[in-house]
């Protein structure tokens with residue numbers, strides 16, 4: 001098992017569109033395990049492969065309080081959306097910033113599980129929000145894209161400045 005490095009906004013690799021997974025094999029399951037380890041350590045409630053610089057359509061999530069309800073979605077497709085919900089979202093790739101985002105309240109998703117079996121499920125609440133946030137990552141989209149250009153650029157500038165200070169601290 002290994003903890004992976006999470007890319008941070010405005011890294012251009014977060015804008016790549018992920019391609020479908022073609023085989024669910026042991027190598028993919030090892031990546032899934034590393035993604036869970038990375039997500040739980042962060043800590044976060046979801047992680048898309050894009051965030052760890054793997055541009056394949058795969059995401060993990062666990063929104064439970066006890067961190068004992070892991071979900072894996074391979075090649076997820078949203079078949080139906082229903083209702084509207086507004087959530088204060090955060091993102092491991094945009095650390096320290098939280099903003100309200102409007103999304104569907106209920107979703108119906110088709111996906112492959114970690115054994116490569118086709119599944120369909122209905123999700124609501126925070127898990128539904130999280131799956132939509134992660135599928136956006138697979139399409140190169142971030143929650144800050146739903147904010148005004150002014151807010152997004154303020155966040156980008158602050159993160160870039162913070163990173164310059166971190167880099168300076170390392171060489172000092």
Ligand code: GNR
Nearest residue numbers: 044045046047089090091092133
């Ligand atoms: O940890 C996370 N929390 C969160 C809160 C509200 C809506 C979405 C999320 S996902 C985020 C982890 C992450 O960045 N996944 O891509």
Ligand code: NI
Nearest residue numbers: 090091092093
């Ligand atoms: Ni995110």
